[in-house]
Amino acid sequence: MPENPLDFDYQSTTPCSQLVLEAMSQYWDEFWGNPSSRQNRAGLYASAAIGNAREKLASILRVNPERVVFTSGATEANNLALLGHSRAMLSKIGKPGHLITLATEHQAVLDPICQLQKEGFSVTKLSPNSDGIINLEELESSFKSNTFMVTIMFANNEIGVLQPMSEISSMCKKRGVVLHSDAAQALGYLPIHLDILEIDLLSISAHKIYGPKGIGALVLNQGVDIEPLLWGGGQENGIRPGTVPVPLVVGFVKAVEIAAMELDFNNKRLRNLRDNLWFGLKKEVPDLILNGSLNNRLPHNLNFTVKGVNGNRLQKLLKPLITCSSSSACSNGSPSHVLKALGRTLTESESSLRLSLGRSTTQEDIDQAIIRLVKVIEQLRN
Numbered sequence: 230m231p232e233n234p235l236d237f238d239y240q241s242t243t244p245c246s247q248l249v250l251e252a253m254s255q256y257w258d259e260f261w262g263n264p265s266s267r268q269n270r271a272g273l274y275a276s277a278a279i280g281n282a283r284e285k286l287a288s289i290l291r292v293n294p295e296r297v298v299f300t301s302g303a304t305e306a307n308n309l310a311l312l313g314h315s316r317a318m319l320s321k322i323g324k325p326g327h328l329i330t331l332a333t334e335h336q337a338v339l340d341p342i343c344q345l346q347k348e349g350f351s352v353t354k355l356s357p358n359s360d361g362i363i364n365l366e367e368l369e370s371s372f373k374s375n376t377f378m379v380t381i382m383f384a385n386n387e388i389g390v391l392q393p394m395s396e397i398s399s400m401c402k403k404r405g406v407v408l409h410s411d412a413a414q415a416l417g418y419l420p421i422h423l424d425i426l427e428i429d430l431l432s433i434s435a436h437k438i439y440g441p442k443g444i445g446a447l448v449l450n451q452g453v454d455i456e457p458l459l460w461g462g463g464q465e466n467g468i469r470p471g472t473v474p475v476p477l478v479v480g481f482v483k484a485v486e487i488a489a490m491e492l493d494f495n496n497k498r499l500r501n502l503r504d505n506l507w508f509g510l511k512k513e514v515p516d517l518i519l520n521g522s523l524n525n526r527l528p529h530n531l532n533f534t535v536k537g538v539n540g541n542r543l544q545k546l547l548k549p550l551i552t553c554s555s556s557s558a559c560s561n562g563s564p565s566h567v568l569k570a571l572g573r574t575l576t577e578s579e580s581s582l583r584l585s586l587g588r589s590t591t592q593e594d595i596d597q598a599i600i601r602l603v604k605v606i607e608q609l610r611n
């Protein structure tokens with residue numbers, strides 16, 4: 230019996246890297262001031278740290294620093310973008326307009342969209358192609374005269390597929406429609422250069438890239454109206470009031486810097502390992518079904534369906550052997566809406582696994598994972 234389960238769940242979250250912890254450490258005690266209290270020295274240090282971090286993040290994303298609004302993570306950034314912009318447009322125009330989204334979005338987009346429907350907004354939820362990628366012709370024909378916002382995620386959290394953001398952005402620009410993208414899974418794995426890729430509202434998070442939990446940002450374009458969700462001390466230009474958590478912001482931006490610096494190297498390594506895992510498994514269990522496109526995919530994601538096995542028993546047997554996800558970490562165990570949108574049945578979706586690799590994953594882990602998975606599948610099939 231193996232001692233520890235192998236860790237293959239790095240898309241749900243990652244450990245904080247040592248360098249990030251070191252960068253944060255002095256802001257817990259030595260420089261503990263409130264960045265809004267610029268009358269005292271401690272406050273000035275804290276404010277300088279936030280300013281510095283904001284500039285670094287903005288330079289990596291290639292935007293002006295004023296466009297960065299720190300939030301508690303991507304969930305809050307998504308809510309702020311979707312509810313905040315829609316409500317601002319309602320105040321401006323006087324009646325609720327139309328939004329377009331994709332059925333495979335994260336719940337942190339689908340739930341605010343659901344709230345907007347309750348508030349009178351109309352929504353078109355597009356189904357992706359069978360490989361998980363948006364059908365651009367369908368998107369093109371979904372625009373209406375009152376469409377004011379499109380929200381399409383950069384990279385999917387369950388099946389890792391990458392959406393053609395550049396084409397989507399051009400379609401939106403042509404019509405003067407605001408584009409929001411949830412990039413929680415893309416940050417650190419894809420170069421996100423907002424000077425080229427015109428995305429008006431971008432949601433990002435730290436804890437998927439070896440940064441701290443509880444911090445992220447909404448990066449917004451000039452001229453995009455946002456009605457705040459919170460009211461208070463006016464921080465972050467009044468868009469997101471509340472004392473800015475200095476250590477978390479410093480840690481977040483350190484994590485982004487490291488990920489940006491090592492992006493090519495890490496991606497190549499992860500893609501190789503992921504492909505070894507997939508082709509190694511396929512060799513032993515040829516009828517595994519890949520969920521989502523293999524080519525347009527995050528380098529560290531694999532998601533497949535094991536046909537003819539009971540999903541519950543698969544999870545149970547794998548639990549002591551491999552830490553992985555049967556669906557997204559935020560779906561509270563309900564069947565995957567993403568796999569459903571790809572055409573998988575409920576039974577297929579229940580016997581599907583997401584394996585996501587991390588910085589410490591080795592070829593030995595891959596070899597072991599293949600051995601353990603094949604053994605479990607054979608046991609369930611015999």
Ligand SMILES: Cc1ncc(COP(=O)(O)O)c(C=O)c1O
Nearest residue numbers: 302303304335337386413414434
């Ligand atoms: C695509 C996507 N959006 C949003 C979130 C939520 O991010 P956070 O935990 O920063 O609120 C996640 C995390 O699971 C995610 O994968």
